[in-house]
Amino acid sequence: MLSINGLTKRFGDKIAVDTANIQINEPAMIGIIGRSGAGKSTLLRMLNRLSDASDGEILFKNEDVTAMRGAARRQWQSRCAMIFQQFNLVPRMDVVSNVLHGTLNRRSTLATMFNLYPRSDIHKAIDILDRLGIAEQAPKRAEALSGGQQQRVAIARALMQDPAIILADEPIASLDPMNAQVVMQSLRDIHEEDGRMVIANLHTLDTARRYCDRVIGMRDGRIVFDGTPAQLTTGVARDIYGAGSDFSEAATSTEIETLDRTDAPKVEAVA
């Protein structure tokens, strides 16, 4: 289905992604882990064609994604939604408008210039928001929402694209544990219910373990691990993170359960 062959990205001398090979044959939920600077974001940006690969190719259903230009590239981007750590919404616009940005590729430029969207799209946007549990935020400005809500708006925008693949670049890194859980669960639900492929960069091991069917580990631009969560032992993790024996998983955790084990007060989740 998705086949990444020898994908490489160079910034000057620096090799951010080094001949990455990944084969994905079914719409799985995949987590990419690795420490800061490992090349996770760069990989995802190449997948979405936000940046060009220096070498190698990406094939989706045997189409060469890396070769796409202009309209074809934009067409690809619309089928391959992306979610960012900082949400990357338009803060001054209302939530529904932000979600509707997911349809930009399909609509004529002129109509969208004046914010004119078909009524059916608006209904669909609100349905998606409802599915993510934030329908009542619909008329508010995006900047008025909490981080977790904003990320769910970003997911809604992604869903609005009706994409085959959803890429998520550290979607929960800016969120508190409670919101992190809600967002990850949403991604998982989307994967399970809609059967979409989800590839998420994650910087905590336990999240990857808990939500992903398959985990890819990167280190210094290279893929150093590719397997099931079960195969991801502490030893392997130490390898990926290049850490010594003092490495403790809890230090990278953002899960509520992990925190609950310490003395922090228990937090109730309220949507």
Next chain:
Amino acid sequence: MLSINGLTKRFGDKIAVDTANIQINEPAMIGIIGRSGAGKSTLLRMLNRLSDASDGEILFKNEDVTAMRGAARRQWQSRCAMIFQQFNLVPRMDVVSNVLHGTLNRRSTLATMFNLYPRSDIHKAIDILDRLGIAEQAPKRAEALSGGQQQRVAIARALMQDPAIILADEPIASLDPMNAQVVMQSLRDIHEEDGRMVIANLHTLDTARRYCDRVIGMRDGRIVFDGTPAQLTTGVARDIYGAGSDFSEAATSTEIETLDRTDAPKVEAVA
């Protein structure tokens, strides 16, 4: 010496200080404790005449401080120095200048405009800074100093005023435990060596106990305790803080020793 009679401050309906009566007959070191909003700052600000009393009087050596206006009031302020929680220095000016501001009341506006401070004052300022252990910071800008150093500059400015009374409004609330200790010790030394009266608002019990000859407790604007540190039992403290039986002194402590009892690393005090 200092006699506060029925001193009251109202902000609209709110009574911040309610008929406070305090008699101080000798230059003591006095700590005022009480929880946030108890009226400690308001009381000190009235003493320094930064704000006017709504009712009551302050007598110092039988002079009515509350009745002073204009130059007389500024004259009083120069005899009654004040130290603030946020230091209230001029951050963009050098340390010596900040200390010399303590002489403003004695100098003409024109002279200060042209930085015409007598050489003797400059020397004195540096001597004071030396006494507080920060002489080598003299030429730096105040904003370049650490919190503890800035507070010592503020104390130097107060000393420069050669005041009869030093008021200190939570002088250590913005400082880390190590700096807090240095600053409190400086105040204590000044009190002991120069025989100046020091009145300090403190929000931790143990600091008050450790450094003060006399402790005044305030609650909701009223003085609810006035006695020696020894008389300040945990029961009395609970009264002052309006806390239940779960009240623990450690929770309000900022002392290094207190912290040391927990697992925090030991810090060496460097002057």
Next chain:
Amino acid sequence: MTSLDIQASKTHAEGLFRRKRLFAFGVPAVILVYFAYIFFAFDVPGLVQRANMDNARTLTSDIWSHKVHVTRDNRNGEISYAVEGERKGEYPEGKRPAWVSGADVITVDLGGDTIVRFLPDNRTEIDVPGFGSVEAQAEGRTVTTNLPSDLPDWINASDRRVAIATPEGRITLTGSKTEVFNYFAGWELFWFTFDSPYHGMGFGQIVFGEQIDPERRNIIGAMSDFWHNKMWRHKDIAWALGETILMAFLGTMGAAMIALPLAFLAAKRFAPVMLLRTATRRLFDFVRGVDALIWTVVLARAFGPGPMTGALAILITDTGTFGKTFSEALENVDDKQIEGVTSTGAKPLQRYRFGVIPQVMPVLLAQVLYFLESNTRSATIIGAITGGGIGLMLTQAIQTQKDWEEVAYYIILIILMVMVMDWLSGWLRGKLIGTKDG
């Protein structure tokens, strides 16, 4: 710290204060020296000598008062009555002020027992209380009087001209004419001129009273006569104010609309071609540097005098200013939003529309609205050069130096106009930036 170190510290601090003192004295001293140079370069001492305080007095009294001239032409004996001595202010045939009486001997009662009598044979008699009676006769080019040789300072007499200034009014006599000026508070003929039937009518009379002019309903007639007042020219002034605001509005908005697309060309992140970018920036610098003043002169040749020329001058200069600030704002946009929109497969225009415009709009609007107010002032000045709007009326009224009440009227209107524009732009700023979605 050792005592040696302390000593070093002290010396150091002394040095510090010496430097600070040098600075504290130096800056004012330099400014003082500069002012001294200016004092002589601008010839301030000469100016103080030349300053004409009489003019200042005329100005201040003219602003709040008016005078009615009673003039006898000594060659034909005709007597005319005119507000401010102007043709448009002349009393209609057969009418005269109430304080003038008599037929052969015309008596002008200036009030306070000061009385001027126009006698036959170009003779004039003036009663000034506490001084006595002055008699004068005009013959050919000379004036003879019974005045003694030593005169009080309010009388200025030669054999060609006599001027008497009493607290009640002024009288000047020359061979050709005898003039009496009677002063009154207020702006005369502000509402209606003498030829209007509504002159001298009260507000109530006009609104609720009987129909005054059989041809027209009172309110319509009164409005029309007020609007067409020949003396104060309310219609022309309203148009002039309108033209001034129009210049500011068209210039500012036009400039903003042109500068916005150009600013993209000047912003690094949107215009990868360096040459184009630099060219655009230099263009901005050029149109700004040439200044509205010169643009006005240049454009006047192509478009002639009028508000369009002024508007275009503002437009061109501000295109440069806006271009510069807009492109700075564009340089500082946040990438995240653009990237977010891009990642959905949006087309380039859509990227600008949703990724960039919502971000820069508040900055740009604030800037544009601020300029709208300040350009109202510029338009006043540009009008004075290119011949349009309230600016020209004001400068010319001031240059002719007589109708100071009109000048005052214009100044008040200009200040009000600028303040209203200031308020309006502030209000719009709040409305648009506070609520508008990109």
Next chain:
Amino acid sequence: MTATDTTGRAATPGLGDIRESYLAQVGRRRLYSGLALLLFVVLMVSGFNIADDRNAGGFWEGLHQIGDYPSEVLAEAWGKRRDLPSLIAKFFPALVETINIAAVSTIIGAVGGLILSLLGTRGLAKWPRLIPLFRRFSDTLRAIPEIVIALVLIFILGGGPVPAMIAIALHTAGALAKMFSEVAENADLKPVEGLASTGATWTQRMLLGVLPQVAPNYVSYTLLRFEINIRASAILGFVGAGGLGYELRNAMAWGPGRFDEAAAIFVLLFGTIVFFDQISSRYRNRLTEGQAQ
């Protein structure tokens, strides 16, 4: 804990309501922005037509002639380009006068604006009750175009640079007072209070407590104003006060034969404006950057 979705949904009011109210909101917004846009377009179009109508020449007829005048000037100036340096030298004193007017009025205006801004800022004012008074006063100063005061003063004081200088200074004081007080409003009051506690007078508090904080911004605004004032000073010369504007008007008015003079003056004026524009924007960048650090 995974039940967030359902709890979220339970709190949701009827989905239909949300749709309806959102669509209504969008409709309203479209209506308002549509109306605003329409109003703007109508204003622009009718404004353009009115201006075009009241202008002697029409916009479209004039457009192709836009280069006529400059090309005449340039042609003559180019023909006599050898005289240019001596002409520039000849008009240099007038330029100095123009710059002097701008400089003096900027200094005086800045001092006036400084005092007005301190007196008109909440938290700093010496007489808090008089704040509205000082604010209205600076508003009025700001609202009066320089030309008004200059021409009135020329009547009293006679021609020359002083009326222009006073006029620009007054306007500058008003304009700077507003910008200054916006800065002063955000000034940190802690140092001021610290100084107050030592018994410092109001002047000392402002001088030592406020000025050091606001100085970079004040200097930056003053520089910006200086650049504006050079333009103002040139324009006032054009309508009656001395300096470069006066020379420019005479040269331009005479027309062919003195276009070389006009060009020389233009070069001086343009050069000066660009020079000070560059200097002031560079310094302003430095000042504000220095502050950010």
Next chain:
Amino acid sequence: QDAKITEFRIGILGGENAQDRMNNYACMQNYTTEALGVETKLFAPADYNGVIQGLLGGTIDMAWLGASSYAATYLQDPEAIEPVLVKQNLDGSIGYHSIGFARVDSGIEALKDVEGKVFGFGDPNSTSGYLIPSIEIPKATGATMESGDYFGEVKFTGGHEQTIIAVANGDIDAGVTWADAQGEWEDGYNSGALRRAVDAGLVDMNDLQQIWMSNVIPEGPVVLRADLPADVKATMTELVDTLYERDAECAYGVAAGDTLGFVPVTHKTYESIVAARQSVIGN
């Protein structure tokens, strides 16, 4: 070329209060609208150059120019305008004079008394206010008109009215303006800038005295834009020509004082002025 016009634009020379100028021409505006059947607009730019530029740029159709302004326009574009009529004085002549004057109390009685003092011209494009005096006065003084050469300072006040006020106020010691030099000095002569200033109540002629007078200067022409349709030119020439007969009061306003009306004129009348202007440019 014979296209219909949609409006007719009259320019009025600067140097006087815009409102007064508009007032004086209001009657003319009505007659023109009546005669041409199109809207007539008046424009009163701040100075002479405004009208010159308007004529050159084709944005003004008719104006009464001064001789020097005519020469300026002619020199820049000989094809732009046609002189058609000239004002006739009460004695039938078509000339006027540049008058040098000063305050009576200044002690200045002749040009020689102005040596080292401040001398004021009007508008650079004025014949009487600049061109002629700048040629004739140096002949009388034997020095140039540069500041500091003979006169202490030479200024341009901007226009006739400003010169008169500047002299009356003492801002300048002496200045030049125009008059027909007929009638009484006390009245400001029969027509001219001084007469207008007197009529407007600006000055008292007793305060001023004449210190110099130029040779006769040909009165400036009423000009029409050359590109105007022939019938429009004919109508307007006829209208101005007969204005005095039609409405003497209006002619008084338009012609700045007492007049016998307008008579035909051609470019030939102004050849000497064109030459004079060229000679000044040559300097």
